[in-house]
Amino acid sequence: MKQGFGFKAELILVLVTVLAGFGWIFSKEALFGLPPLFFMAARFIVAGFVLFLIGQRYFRGIKWVDLKQAILIGIVMGIAMMSWITGLDKGTNLGVGAFITCLGVVFVPIIGRLMFGIRPPMSIWVALPVAVVGLAFLALSNGLSFESAHLYFLGTAIALAFQLNLLSRFLVRMHALVLTSIQLIVAGVVLLSVSLPTETLPHSISMSVAGWFLASTLISTSLRYLLQTYGLSLTPVSHGAVIMNLEPVWAAIFAVLWFNEVMTLGQVFGCFLIFVAMLVSRWPQIKGLFKSY
Template identity: 30%
Template structure:
């Protein structure tokens, strides 16, 4: 088996793990407060990964630590918004497709942060994505639910985090970067959980029962640590274009699992909306592949 084929196979497995992660996270939120869930899940995964790659961590320079923490802060904000969106969402499939818009928002984020020009070629996938979002929210009237707003904000933050990470961390070992980012998310998430509890005058407790802690541990090890480790490993074996196209499968698996496992009901317009968003991402990736190919020949 060639290295590229092996990498592609691992990435398909990663998309399945990510889809299962949506279901696990939705189940965990039945037992664990949202901010505690993100904080503890990320902190456990980050510390465990840090123990594994501690040699790389101690070799990082001060500027590398600073940029890793900064991108981790963006990651934290994105995940805190995401978990609120998931908490208020009735359909994990719909939520996952809205989150997948982060891919399309990357050029927009680059424009906002660095003033990068948005190619006219990207206007087509952007228009398709907006149309798909419109169909997702179409009922008797077009109405954005609170979950949609949280997820759209999270998608934009993920896009900003991706842009900043790709610009500034090229020389940072990816596993060390992931450990710092996850640990930063864990600290911010737990801090937000404490502040939220004090604001609501709730009792601070971690005594949620064995089932709640079981979900936290499973999500920490399986959908955070194992997923990111496999994804980083696989992306070393395959091309960026292959990876981009394969990772599009995540919302597809999530939607199918939501329908067949959670018995979620999707209306025709919502299926059409998901299809348009998926098509917009595929078109976006094809445009990127064409640009990379032209740059390579130049």
């Protein structure tokens, strides 16, 4: 992979984590007026349909084999989101849940090796434990206690790792916009099929909730997942997964700014370790850059 493409992918994926961090704020505000499963289902379906309207020309001539692959990714994504929201509903310690979910970064290279024989560079294996320790400092500030909900978060982490590997594999043959649109719509349909028989829908929503829903849909879903899919097409999925560990960092920072939450010294140290993990994962390129001067 050319150095220019690697740097471009890194910038795109860092922007993805910023948009995902904003998504935590948008979603938390929207959930004050919408049931969780229905909110995510509507969010994904609308976001996918918006991308379809924008890029209709890219859907022409799509092959059935490619469509089946995109549908598979959408189903895996829908299962991951269902598992996550169930864990969120049953859990009492969100920090531990966030930590377990973010452990998906550890499963990405493992599943990639088992499924597709991908061999990540040694720098990735060194960066992963640093990132995990950073996530622990960031998310486990209230201590560690185990409960049944953690199995759902673990399922989410594994499903997300599968999704990222499938995305990386199938992007070779499909346009990023097409793949993103289909997977969002399919994931939304999966979530909606569970929401309709189990949740009570509101008769009306306020303008503020509608505004947060649109922000979550257009910015943190349509734009975020399109950029994520494109960024992953330019870099190995194992490296992209390390970068995406920045999502909880931005979420914590935005929570401080928006909800006046307070970050402990341990959480700040966790953010620092995740940043160090990013640098370690790109150490061969960084070392080559220094040698060029």
